[in-house]
Amino acid sequence: MTEQAVDEGGVRLSAKAPADGVFLGRTRELKELRADIERAGLDTLSGKKAPRARVLLIAGRPGSGRTALAEELVRQVAHRYEHGVLRVRLSETDGTPVPVGRAARELLNALERTVPPGAGDDDLTEALRDALADRRTLLLLDDAAGAEQVDALLPDNPGCLVVAVSAGPLTGIADVRPCTLGGLDxxxxxxxxxxxxxxxxxxxxxxxxxxxxxxxxxxxxxxxxxxxxxxxxxxxxxxxxxxxxxxxxxxxxxxxxxxxxxxxxLPAPAARILRLLALAPAGPVDPHTASALAGCSVSGARTTLDDFVRFGLLRPVPSPVPEYEIPGFLHPLLRALTETLDRPAELQLARARMLERTVRLLQSCRAITETDSPQAREKLLGMPRALRFPSPRAAEEWLRVRRPALLGAARLAVADGELDTLARRLLSQLVRAMVAHFGTRAAAPDLYGVHRLVLDVAERRDLPREQAAALLNLADLDAQTGRTNEALLRYRAALDAGRRANDPYATGRAMESVGGAHLELGDYERAADWFGRALGQRLARAEHADAARLYGRIATAHTYAGRYGEALRNWRAAAAGHRRCGDLAAHARALSELARVQEYAGRPVESLRTCKEAVEWARRAEDVRLQAALHLRIADTFDRLGDPVTAGVHRGTAERMLAEEGEEGPPGLDQGKHAGNACEIRSASAED
Incomplete structure (x- = not known):
């Protein structure tokens, strides 16, 4: 493979980052574009302050060298923009426009701005404008499908510059400076x-x-x-x-x-691989994708892809793993070939092979993190060597790099409509792999989209259990980001789906979550009612540990409502339930909450006695932090009873315990409104 590859149509000669290549021609266009940056805008000429960033448009058909020209312009003027350059592509390889919200989220991620999962397009674009309001940044919006995309991402800051690449004019955006490309000199x-x-x-x-x-x-x-x-x-x-x-x-x-x-x-096998690349999901392709589509070996596919780079048919992507990009001008030509030369059944089989390979790679990616599981190790060793990762770090790097293509594969599988079994497996493995490597919180924005896809398949195939799981997962993400009303609607829909599926776990989980949403909204009576419904189901199924936890949630709702008698009764039931289950730490915490309510109810002596009992159970549970928190509560109670000496003794005991544990700051005891709502139902199939 040579070091030469062409960026967007043949002007830049480099397989590395665009800035490292040799740029040819376009001297006049560059001069005009740079002059447009300096030229006063229409607002300035009329005596007004420019309200938004200036937009330079590089217009041309795919393959005309438009992206290469944009990159060269950015390279030449980037030093003027102290906060750097942001890049985003606004069309998929096949020409499908990228949703504005997804593009805005990618830009916000590049700015290291946290955005709640599931946020709407308007919220995301507004957050982007806020993030760029006081920054001098250059934005490269590549392959824009229309003016609407560019307008939505345009900063309200004249200190920024937007370089947009598109096939045609950006009608509707004021004061756009166009540069239309023809052939090279x-x-x-x-x-x-x-x-x-x-x-x-x-x-x-x-x-x-x-x-x-x-x-x-x-x-x-x-x-x-x-x-x-x-x-x-x-x-x-x-x-x-x-x-x-x-x-x-x-x-x-x-x-x-x-x-x-x-x-x-081209030789016939290579020609077949080339045209089947049109079936690849959005984003770069890799040897595994090409291998699965064509039904050949991974090494053979990589050799062919490297040959395609030499022939100008693909561009290598700078990446820790082998990746290749299909030029935008090539995709419609390949798609026309597949429609002419391949039967629909053959294309469907190729898609199925590709999705099956993706599922197995995700299984391997997740399994390598389960180092303590003999079953996972055995399953990993049973996979072909080409599907195994050398280390968990290599698997995480692969998952991070291939993330756009994996999400694209998930969208492609769901949109197909005829591969729903594979789609469900793919979505399930994608969720598990992302949670295993990135954690639920870090992966939440991507998981939100994946759970939506799960819901689409479940509704299309009338799978109420999976529908309930997807709704619960989406609602949890809504609740975590403050969209409690939206979460409540989804929890109620999950309850209906769980009942249709006759799934007691999903039903109980949904009822408890409905109660949690009402608790968050301050409707304590309804919260206690829904927790009570969930409790009735747990008691009927003899699920004593969950029942004890729900007694505590009912007590919490009554406490917030000021109904201390009901709260005391339920905390006593919670403490008794945890004790019967042998959960000493939970028993101690329930007693500590009982003591808190006794204090609220004006019974300091009873509260003190209950706290001391809780200290003893916390000691048996070897929960030092809980013991320290209880000693601090006892100290506060003695202060209110007018005994500062005894209060000082308990406060000193708490500080000594924390120091021995290496803890800093006072420990907290409040379970909060969300206590006990940490359960999770995995979306889609449980199959590995």
Whole structure:
């Protein structure tokens, strides 16, 4: 594989980051774009202050070199923007527009701004504008599908600059400075050609090279593919290709004519792999994807992908794992080939192989984290070597790098509609792998989208149990980010689905969560009622530990409502239940909450006695932090009873315990409104 690859149509010659490549031509366009940055805008000319960032538009068809020109402009002016450069692509490889909310979230992630999972597009774009309000930043919005996308992401800060790349005008955005691209100048076009093949082949016949440039209309992508054809045919002369292009006629665009010649020059297996890449999910492709689509070995697929880079058909992506990008101009050509040459059943089988491979890679990615599980180790060793990761760190890196493609595969599987069994397995394994490596909190924004996909499949296939699981997971994420009303609606829907599925766990979990939502909203009577319904189910199923916990949640609701008699009765029931279950620490905590309510009810002596009993149970449970918290509460009670000496003794005991444990600060005892709501139902299938 050579070090040369073409960025968006053939102007930049580098397999590395765009800034490391050699840029050819476009001198006039660059000069005009830089002048547009300096030129006063319409608002300035009219005496007004510019309300938003200036927008420079680089317009051209895919393959015209528009992204390369944008990157070169960014490289030349980036030093003027002290807060750096942000990049985001606004269309998928197949041309599908990226939702504005997803693009805004990617930009916010780059700014290290935390955004709640499930936030709407308007909230995300507003958060982005707030984040950029006091920053001098350059935004590169690549492959914009329309003005609406750019307008939604435009900062309300004239100190920022937006460089937008699009196929057409951005109608509706004021004061846009457009730069429309045509072909390269002849000198740069010949340099592009000679940079990708043996330059001697150009030197010996410069007129033929200029003739080839003319046949390609100096189109960067067409010239790149022309160089690919000459690479496949090392004994052919440049004039031979120009002659064949002339023989093809002028009915089609030069890009399509050159691609047709290059495609027919490929060996049949390579040609099949190439056209099947059109089925790959959004984002870069890797050898595993190509291998699964074509049904060949991973090593063979990688060799073929590297050859495609040499031929200008793919671009390598700088990445810790092998990745390749399909140029935007190539995707519609590949899709047309698959529709013509492959039967629908063959394409469906290729998609199924790809999704199955993705599922197995995710299984391997998760299994390597389960170092204490003999079953996981045995399953991992039973996988082919090509699917195994050398270490948990390598698996995490793979998951992080491949995240966009994995999420794209999930969306593709759900959208297909005929591969729902595979889609459910893929979604389940994706959730488990992300939680195992990143944790639930860090992965929450992605998990929110995955749970929505689970819900789509469950509703389409009428799977009420999985529907309940997805609704519960979505509602939990809503509740954690303060969208309590939305969470309440989803918990109620999950309850209905759980009842339809006759799933007692989902039903009980939903009832308890409905109660928790009412508690958060301050409706304590309804909260206690729903906790009571959940308690009745737990008692009927003899689930004593959960019943004891629910007694505590009912008591908490009554405490907030000021009904101390009911709260005391339920805390006593909770303490007795935990004691019967042998959970000494939970028993001690229930007694501590009982003491708190006794104090609220104006019974300090009873509270003191209960606290001392709780200290003894906490000592038996070896919960030093709880003991310290109880001693502090006892100290406060003695202070209110007018005995500061005894209060000082208990406070000193608490401080000594914390010091021995290496703790700092006073320990807390309050269970809070959300106590006991930490259960989780895994979305989709439990199959490994």
């Amino acid at each position: 002849t000198k740069s076009a010949v340099e592009l050609l000679s940079g990708r093949i043996d330059p001697v082949r150009v030197t010996v016949d410069p007129r033929a090279a200029e003739g080839l440039v003319e046949e390609c209309q100096a189109h960067p992508a067409a010239l790149t593919l022309a160089a690919g054809w000459l690479t496949v045919r090392p004994k052919a002369a440049v004039a031979d290709l120009a002659k064949q292009l002339r023989a093809e006629g002028d009915e089609t665009a030069p890009l399509a004519r050159v691609f047709k010649l290059l495609y027919t020059a």
